[in-house]
Amino acid sequence: MNEALQEIHDFLPCRTPKQWIDNALANQDLMLIDHAHCEKKAASTALSLMYRYVKNTELLNKMSRLAREELRHFEQVLAIMTKRGVDYRHLTPARYAAGLRQQVRQDDPGRLVDVLIVGAIIEARSCERFAALAPFLDDRLADFYTSLLKSEARHYQDYLKLAEQAAGGPIDARVSEFLATEKELIEAPDTEFRFHSGPVSS
Template identity: 65%
Template sequence: MAVSALDEIQAFLPCPTPDSWVEEAVKPENQAVLLIDHANCEKKAASTALNLIYRYIDHFELLNKMSRLAREEMRHFEQVIAIMQKRGIPYSNISASRYAAGLRQRVRTHEPAKLLDTLIVGAFIEARSCERFARLAPFLDPELKNFYQSLLTSEGRHYRDYLDLALQAGGAKEVNERLAVFRREERSLVETPDAEFRFHSGAPVTSDRGLSEVVSMGTLA
């Protein structure tokens, strides 16, 4: 992924991922949860794209972009579960974070506003995922580092696909108005503490060590 594209995503998001979340994510005891929830996120992303395909059958550009996105997300899901299998991590049920549900609470229920807001939510989820892959990669073991870095290009493209479709659905003025609403909500979800660690959870309630300590230790083995 080009640096300029990552810069665009960082500018789009209302705030960076808190260092305390990165500290929590790289703890060895959280690796299983990180991978399980990552796999769940890939499944949900594919499901969202398929739901849009079924609901908006007269929007040909949406159909093409979401079809491609669904295929890529399921490929990522396959890659995550392959890593889990290799590491002996069972695929167990865990609760979802409040992140995606919190964003969707702001989605309007009437059309065409519902489509516009749903696309904007998709843009935020993909952008935040991309930003977190980039934040995490330097502190992970070589296999996970390479894998997460390999996801940056596709996740960045997914963010742009959702945003472009939103601009087609609503126009620049309405999109900017709705982006302001979702930016406030997204920032709150990212910065408000969460008791449970998840891929999209907010800042942890507590943090045992600083990010500077993680950096001094090098990558997570």
């Protein structure tokens, strides 16, 4: 797992700011609620790709598996929340995903390539944040977040491979454009704490 995590650290443009980790530890109920939303949205994204690109057999297989895993994670987060007396509720979304998707091209194959790159970046950042948080959490939550690292790392790799296939060649330049935006979203101060927010001033 250390090798996969190192690959993700090498891929991402920056580490999660310490201020965000402090925010997360001070808002663990909110973190869990938004984490549940993130898992549900990840499953929804995978399913939407399956509906739109019905002739791409490899995409269908990988997104089907990913959607099942993300929904299982959603159920696991809900179970933890229930044990802790945390109610699942609606939250306004972080600016993160919307900020990344602003760059997505409108027409295929560019649209598919970009959506898959965004998916890879979100999965990679989730993995990085699980690893960053785990040392500071109680044993139950630390074990759970550590258990998610392997699947999130694989999801990131699946998304990138599918993006390369959709592009029919290297995607490094396009990935770099999205990562520049991602760095800004992760490091710039935010107004609301979310799992993918920037740091929020206390």
